[in-house]
Amino acid sequence: MSRRRGGGGGGTTPLFAGRIEPIGLEEEIQRSYLDYAMSVIVGRALPDVRDGLKPVHRRILWSMLESGLRPDRPHRKSVSAVGEVLKKYHPHGDQSVYDALVRMAQDWSLRAPLIDGHGNFGSIDGDPPAAYRYTEARLAPMALELLRDIEAETVDFVPNFDGYEQEPLVLPSRFPNLLVNGAGGIAVGMATNIPPHNLGEVIDAVAHFLDNPESTPEELMRFVKGPDFPTGAVVMGKQGIKDMYETGRGSIKVRAVAHIEEGSAGRSKIVVTELPYQVNKARVAEKIAELANAGRLKEVADVRDESNKEGMRLVIYTKRAANPQVVLNQLYRHTQLQDNFGAIMLALVDNVPRTLNLAELVGYYVDHQVDVVTRRTQYELRRAEERDHIVQGLLIALQHLDEVIKIIRGSKDADEARTKLMTTFKLSEIQANHILDMPLRRLTRLAREELEQEHKDLLAKIKRLKTLLKDPKKIRALIKEELLEIRARFANARRTQLKADVGDLDVEDLIAEEDVVITVSRAGYVKRQPIDAFKRQGRGGKGVIGANLKEEDVIKHVFTTTTHHWMLFFTSKGKVYRVKVHEIPESGRTARGTYAANLVGVAGDERVNAVIDLKEYDEGRLLLFATRGGMVKKTVLPEYDSPRTGLAAINLKEGDELVDVLLTDGKDDVILVSRKGQAIRFRESLVRPMGRQTAGVIGMRLAEDDEVIALGVVSEGEELISVTQQGYGKRSPLKDYPVKGRGGKGVIGHTLTRKTGLLAGAFVGTKDQDLFTISSSGKVQRVPASDIRRVGRASQGVRTMRVEEGETVVAIAPVIMQMDED
The missing domain is CATH 3.90.199.10 (Topoisomerase II, domain 5)
Structure with missing residues (x-):
């Protein structure tokens, strides 16, 4: 044992006096750790359920x-x-x-x-x-x-x-602070995380519970709608809230409040005005900038904090032609603009940590308030009785004032005076002391009427307080009354919005469904524009510039769809790529658009020869293919529902290319039109459904140097609308095209001359719709089909679009829906 030297005698004394007991280290560590844990739980980290x-x-x-x-x-x-x-x-x-x-x-x-x-x-x-x-x-x-x-x-x-x-x-705690202000803390082996709530809603729930002590969490949820964070924001979905209130635990999805403002030069601004609870605005801005620099938020150009005394304003600038709704959705996915609040309603109940549901939490608060009001009533009753006892003594003293004064003046000391007063007037020691403690001048100035009124008021108060203590229902009613007074003084409007959950954040839930025009150029540039960007023109007009293309490029395909549809891009090599329409960047009328290779990964040696829009992969629909060499194929639509990019759509023979693809139901007639004006109509049922990677069967036998340029499905009352390279167009009744067997040469569908040139395009439509014609220089003209003359199938038609010298019509396309004139 360690020893130390004594003060002077040369002897030594033990450093530790008494007996030393050996103990087990493991046992001591366990005991000490438990002591520490309970100290943290009770004394530091967790709130009391009563006052929060x-x-x-x-x-x-x-x-x-x-x-x-x-x-x-x-x-x-x-x-x-x-x-x-x-x-x-x-x-x-x-x-x-x-x-x-x-x-x-x-x-x-x-x-x-x-x-x-x-x-x-x-x-x-x-x-x-x-x-x-x-x-x-x-x-x-x-x-x-x-x-x-x-x-x-x-x-x-x-x-x-x-x-x-x-x-x-x-x-x-005269208001339910634990729910109103929430709480958070990490103890040893447990944690609490209670979200803030709206004072008015919580008091309404407590008031209901006071009247209905058996209330369930579901009943109280009629009043407490959900968390009400001081920073506002939006709570998405009710399941997390329901879980929290019923079990004491839940994950609540909280999203920032943001809106979109139009900027200059085609750029948009996403303006965030409210953040999820406990999310740091500066860190969010840093994270957005970091993701943008790393290429994960490609459409974000800049982020700035423009907050001032007027409020929060975190501004995210998008790149030119970016879809701000898509960018906002990406921000929700990758940053704390959307956050999960993990609720754990853990609090101390009699110094024991417990996870509580909403009804239990409210119940314990109500029990505390019943105790507080009961003790307050008991205190007020005791004070009233004590005061009334003194008032009664003063009234007796006033009734015998002269004698009281005489006793006080004639006594040797206070003890003698006290004894005489108590004996003479049957006063208690307290009453006698109070009279003696009063200066004589004050005693003589006491007003009997005031004391009698005070005595009367005190008796009424004592009676009321005793009645209150005897009736628990009246105690609860008083608590409710006082809570409602607090509500009237302090409650304010809810700050946090409650909205239905968006599930897995489907982009379409954030994007308005709008009609748009999609153009695809021969070089593979894809562009999306609002449909009202095109003006309706009469027959013979020169059109407007629809795209500012390079000299060697021309617009090849134009069609209309909506922002919520799938776009399927079928290439000349027989592959299919898909993208949502809203993911195609919107461009100005003269802009070139986005290169397909950057949009969907189209290879450099492929051209987009067919595009269809699709709402969903319906099992009852089929895809009908036609190749330049006259081959046709039919395949059920779901075979193409794959997230893979560049999926094989058809097996092409060497030298052949895919021309067009249509959605069908498999029951109509099919018509093929060739560059040299031939057309063949046959039953679609003659083409049996085949697998995705098949070549198909012969649909039309072609003359030398001829090729298929159009595929259509024949419907009753529709016509074949065709336009030549020099702008001559016509409408011819489909009944003029006899049904033939599959694999024939067909009949004359459009008489061609040197003046008309070869066919530029054809489609099946009606006189009630419009069509776009596109020139080799990129001019787009929108023409009502009714302005094009209806003639026989063997005629050459009338001039539909005037082309400048050196220009030709390279493509036509129907406008699927009617549009008002600009």
Whole structure:
């Protein structure tokens, strides 16, 4: 054993006096760890279910009340409040106390702030508050509601850490602070994370519970709709809320509030005005910039924080022609503009941590309020009875005033006077002492009428208080009345919106469904424009510039669809690529568009020869293919429902190319039109369904140097509309085209001359629709089909579009829906 030298005799004394007991290390560690864990759970990390406060917050509020820092008094330096808390109640670090005080003053942290701060108390960007020697604080009005009636012996007090002061074990909490302001904390082996709620909704739920003590969480959810965060934002979906209120745990999806503003030069601005709870705005901006620089948010050009005293304004600038709704959806996916709040409604119940559902949490609060109001009533009853006892003594003294004065003056001391008063007038010691404590001048000035009225009022009060204590229903009714008074004074509108869940964030839920025009050039440039960008023109007009293309490029395909549809791109090599229409960047009328290779990965040696729009992969629909060499094939649509890019759509023979693809139901007639004006009509049923990677069968036998340029499905009442390279068009009745067997040469569908040139395109349609004609220079003209003359199938037609010298018509396409004139 270690020993030390004595003071002078040369002897030695033991360092430790007494007996040393050996103990097991494992046992000691377990015991010490459990002691530590319980100390953290009860003394630091978890709130009490009754007042929703941890010890440090409770001590701050009580100390500030003791120091007179009420809402109607001037602010005082925060260092003063912190110092008082440290000195009297909380012997820990000053910074932890100041941090707790600061948070209670932040209106972005608490739904109902409990401290009224003056100075720099931090920001939602995570900026730290100023040091406590610079800031000032006082209690907020809501804090007084937590402390109200504490002087009426409504809660128990215990000695502080050194025994010199008394501190409350819990506050009266005249409003349900745990739900209103929420709580968060990490203890040992457990954590709590209770979201803030709307004061008015919570009080309504408590009021309902007071009347209906057997209320279930589902019933209370009629009043408490969900969390109400101080930062606003939007809660998506109800399942997480329902789980939290029924089981005490739930994951709540919270999304920022954002809107889109139009910028200059085709750029849009996504403006964020509200963030999810406890999300740091500065970190969000940094994350967006980081993802943009890394290429994960390709359409984000810049991000700026334009917030000011008017409110939050985080602005994300998109690149030119980007779809801002798609960008916003990506921001929700990849940043904290959408966040999950993991709710755990854990609180201390009789110093034991418990996970509570909504009804249990409200129930424990109501039990606390019943106890508080009962104790307050008992205190008021005792004080009223004590006062009435004194008033009765004063009335007796007034009735015998001269004799009372004579006894007081004739007594040697107070003891003699007290004894004589008690004996003569049957007074109690308390009554006699009170009379003796009053100067004679005050005793003579007492007004009998006032004392008699006070006695009468006190008797009525005593009766009322006794009646109240005998009837628990009246206690609960009084609690409800007082809660509704608080609601009337402090409740405000809900800040957090509640919306239906969007599931897996389908982009289409964020994008308006709009009719658009899609153009595809021969070189593979794809462009999306609003349909009203094209003007309706009469027959013979010269059109407007629809695309500013290179000299060697021409627009090859034009069609109309909606932003919610799938676009299937079929290439000359027989492959299919798919993309949503809204993912195609919107471009100006003269812009070239987006290269297909960048949009869907089309290879450099492929051309997009057919495009169809598709709402869904219906099992009852088929795809009908036609190749330049006259081959046709039919395949059920679902075989092409694959996320793979560049899926093989048809097996082409060497030298052949895919011309067109149509959606069919498999029951109509099919018509093929060749470059040299031949057309063949046959039953679609003659083409049996085949697999995806098959070549098909012969649909039309072609003359030398001829090729198929159009495929159509014949419908009753429709016509074949065709236009030549020099702009000559016509409408011919489909009944003029006899049904033949598959594989024939067909009949004349359009008489061609040197003046008309070869056919540029053809399609099956009606006179009630419009068509686009496209020239080799990129001019687009929209023409009503009714302006094109209806003639026999063997005629050459009339001029539909005037082409400049050196120009030719290279493609035509129907406008699927009617559009009003610009």
